[in-house]
Amino acid sequence: MALLQVRDLTVSFRTSDGLVQAVRGVSFDVQKGRTLGIVGESGSGKTVCTQTLLGLTRGAEVGGTAEFDGQDLLTMTSAQLRRVRGARIAAIFQDPLSSLHPLYRVGWQIVEMIRAHERVSKPAARARAIELLDLVGIPQAASRVDDYPHEFSGGMRQRAMIAMALALNPELIIADEPTTALDATVQAQVIDLLQRLRDEFDSALIIITHDLGVIADMADQVLVMYAGKAVEIADRRTLFYLPHHPYTQGLLESIPGSAGVNEKLRPIPGQPPSLINLPSGCAFHPRCRFVMDRCLTEIPELRTVERGHLSACHLPLDLTGLGSADDSARQQAADAGREKIG
Amino acid sequence: MTKPDPTPSIQRRPSDDDVLLTLRGVVKHYPIKHGIIFKTEIGRVRAVDGVELTVRRGETLGLVGETGCGKSTLARCITRLFPLTAGSIVFDGQDISRLSRRELRPYRRQVQMIFQDPYGSLNPRRRIGSIIGDPFAIHGVADGAERKRRVQELMELVGLNPEHYNRFPADFSGGQRQRIGVARALALRPKLIVCDEPVSALDVSIQAQIINLLEGLQDEFNLTYVFIAHDLSVVEHVSDRVAVMYLGKIVELADRDQLYGQPRHPYTNALLLAGSIADPDRARARRRIILTGDVPSPVDPPSGCRFHPRCPKAQQLCFDTEPQLQPEPGDPVEHATACHFPVAPGEDLTVLTPGIGSAVDQPTEG
Numbered sequence: 001m002a003l004l005q006v007r008d009l010t011v012s013f014r015t016s017d018g019l020v021q022a023v024r025g026v027s028f029d030v031q032k033g034r035t036l037g038i039v040g041e042s043g044s045g046k047t048v049c050t051q052t053l054l055g056l057t058r059g060a061e062v063g064g065t066a067e068f069d070g071q072d073l074l075t076m077t078s079a080q081l082r083r084v085r086g087a088r089i090a091a092i093f094q095d096p097l098s099s100l101h102p103l104y105r106v107g108w109q110i111v112e113m114i115r116a117h118e119r120v121s122k123p124a125a126r127a128r129a130i131e132l133l134d135l136v137g138i139p140q141a142a143s144r145v146d147d148y149p150h151e152f153s154g155g156m157r158q159r160a161m162i163a164m165a166l167a168l169n170p171e172l173i174i175a176d177e178p179t180t181a182l183d184a185t186v187q188a189q190v191i192d193l194l195q196r197l198r199d200e201f202d203s204a205l206i207i208i209t210h211d212l213g214v215i216a217d218m219a220d221q222v223l224v225m226y227a228g229k230a231v232e233i234a235d236r237r238t239l240f241y242l243p244h245h246p247y248t249q250g251l252l253e254s255i256p257g258s259a260g261v262n263e264k265l266r267p268i269p270g271q272p273p274s275l276i277n278l279p280s281g282c283a284f285h286p287r288c289r290f291v292m293d294r295c296l297t298e299i300p301e302l303r304t305v306e307r308g309h310l311s312a313c314h315l316p317l318d319l320t321g322l323g324s325a326d327d328s329a330r331q332q333a334a335d336a337g338r339e340k341i342g
Numbered sequence: 343m344t345k346p347d348p349t350p351s352i353q354r355r356p357s358d359d360d361v362l363l364t365l366r367g368v369v370k371h372y373p374i375k376h377g378i379i380f381k382t383e384i385g386r387v388r389a390v391d392g393v394e395l396t397v398r399r400g401e402t403l404g405l406v407g408e409t410g411c412g413k414s415t416l417a418r419c420i421t422r423l424f425p426l427t428a429g430s431i432v433f434d435g436q437d438i439s440r441l442s443r444r445e446l447r448p449y450r451r452q453v454q455m456i457f458q459d460p461y462g463s464l465n466p467r468r469r470i471g472s473i474i475g476d477p478f479a480i481h482g483v484a485d486g487a488e489r490k491r492r493v494q495e496l497m498e499l500v501g502l503n504p505e506h507y508n509r510f511p512a513d514f515s516g517g518q519r520q521r522i523g524v525a526r527a528l529a530l531r532p533k534l535i536v537c538d539e540p541v542s543a544l545d546v547s548i549q550a551q552i553i554n555l556l557e558g559l560q561d562e563f564n565l566t567y568v569f570i571a572h573d574l575s576v577v578e579h580v581s582d583r584v585a586v587m588y589l590g591k592i593v594e595l596a597d598r599d600q601l602y603g604q605p606r607h608p609y610t611n612a613l614l615l616a617g618s619i620a621d622p623d624r625a626r627a628r629r630r631i632i633l634t635g636d637v638p639s640p641v642d643p644p645s646g647c648r649f650h651p652r653c654p655k656a657q658q659l660c661f662d663t664e665p666q667l668q669p670e671p672g673d674p675v676e677h678a679t680a681c682h683f684p685v686a687p688g689e690d691l692t693v694l695t696p697g698i699g700s701a702v703d704q705p706t707e708g
Contacts, residue, residue, distance in 0.1 A: 213618020256579035267550030
């Protein structure tokens with residue numbers, strides 16, 4: 001059985017402008033020792049999704065289930081959740097500066113975290129903190145443990161966050177844009193570190209990012225989100241080489257260098273939709289190249305394209321992949337679909 | 343003040359003498375002051391420390407480097423948003439590095455800037471029509487109905503709906519705001535636009551829209567771009583030539599294909615291999631050069647070659663002597679590298695890689 005089983009998760013927020021449907025029915029599994037990548041643009045609901053699992057979306061209306069090792073995280077009391085959070089599920093956030101308290105020493109913050117969950121003496125917890133900082137590659141960990149966060153560089157702070165996340169050998173680590181705030185050479189160090197640690201501790205890892213390069217590097221399984229829904233789920237190679245959903249395809253073609261350096265980029269036209277006023281039918285239809293009449297009225301279900309590859313699109317399942325030949329085949333299918341309805 | 347030794351200027355092909363912008367030994371230091379009444383200078387942030395660069399008419403010069411390498415400071419030197427500490431900038435035959443504010447005004451019409459943050463660079467309390475019309479007002483070019491007409495033309499040009507003339511920035515998404523910034527930069531038909539991370543705050547699909555827009559405008563108006571970004575694939579896509587900066591200096595400068603195909607500086611090599619590749623098989627196949635540590639502080643840069651503390655090839659010479667930016671034997675004259683031991687084609691730097699702490703001392707395996 002999967003370590004984490006999320007079924008039909010919905011999250012919405014009541015605001016003065018109306019109901020914001022941030023997550024609209026997302027299901028996924030995370031296996032032990034595996035990495036799930038969640039990719040999507042700003043506002044696609046990828047962060048809300050995982051923050052809800054950690055009980056961090058206060059005031060939201062939450063539906064569905066999220067079973068972690070057989071227990072539903074969404075119905076736990078806050079006392080129960082506190083025992084799981086940090087100890088069994090750890091989180092690494094995007095901005096390492098605002099995730100560390102600026103007025104406490106880095107080591108103290110790790111010690112506090114350990115002692116909140118386990119009955120260990122302060123010196124023992126401190127020794128563990130030094131060990132962890134050393135493990136994540138902080139030089140002279142024994143003296144740096146008493147530094148304040150502002151004395152660390154961005155990369156070191158992110159490593160300190162990773163050290164804190166690892167402190168209690170969690171079974172699941174949720175990393176929300178762990179490398180976005182870092183420079184390329186430091187990003188390479190952190191990705192390398194996360195992969196090594198996942199293998200060493202056999203934890204499950206959820207990586208949330210908008211950077212398809214990080215996904216290509218790290219994820220075993222990839223979930224693509226658009227406007228609060230999972231539009232495609234596939235293993236890494238299938239997603240990059242044989243995507244089915246036009247949104248995934250559009251994302252891949254938007255990356256500079258994807259079509260050759262001198263080719264013009266093919267961006268997805270238009271803007272992501274407002275989560276208050278969602279388009280009818282498939283939320284992607286206003287931006288889709290292959291839109292059919294059916295897409296305006298019917299919300300596509302997540303269907304199996306082939307084993308382990310799911311896509312929420314009305315286009316025929318045998319049409320997948322990038323390239324102009326496939327595009328024209330898709331176009332024909334879209335036209336045919338239109339005729340059938342008309 | 344310490345005068346940094348300017349690196350010798352790079353030889354140019356005779357056909358490339360249509361130079362729009364020349365930077366000679368450009369230095370920008372920020373003093374660090376201490377004390378309340380009697381402020382004494384206790385140090386200097388050497389943000390830009392002797393940059394030699396030429397930009398040709400109609401080309402896109404990419405400028406890459408990590409946080410704190412001085413690329414944004416250099417952009418602000420080129421646009422003369424603040425005075426230089428030393429060096430000179432010649433634009434279209436005129437030295438603009440010592441001009442007063444008043445004397446700079448004609449220059450300001452010809453050089454514009456697009457900023458990174460589409461939220462911070464637009465005044466939230468002003469309507470976008472008046473934001474885009476600002477350059478017209480400041481330079482007294484057009485007013486009244488004429489200004490409105492020209493603003494709406496610009497809005498149409500960058501893909502905004504001209505009817506949204508009276509809306510506020512808050513009504514627009516990040517990508518649309520960046521289009522507003524582009525329209526404002528274009529208003530006076532400048533010759534040079536300095537783009538400081540124009541797409542890094544945007545989502546991938548929107549980023550591609552803005553890149554295509556900038557490229558289209560370049561063809562239409564024969565614009566010259568200095569394009570600053572930390573995303574190497576974006577720079578590769580837009581640039582004709584690329585300069586790599588490290589701690590206030592240019593360490594490598596070459597044609598785009600040369601730089602990406604045969605990087606000579608160890609830092610460029612590491613940077614190129616560190617960049618994310620959105621292709622699982624290629625991502626797994628490459629071997630990253632994991633550099634140790636972080637970029638040192640520009641207040642007290644390392645002696646000799648500034649990259650030596652992180653460089654896998656560093657030797658005593660790198661510690662003692664600063665390398666000059668010059669073409670290496672065998673390279674085209676256009677390809678300049680500031681390194682004593684440039685990387686040979688096919689050389690594997692990963693075998694030299696020192697580790698960052700005990701947990702991470704082996705190179706990534708596929």
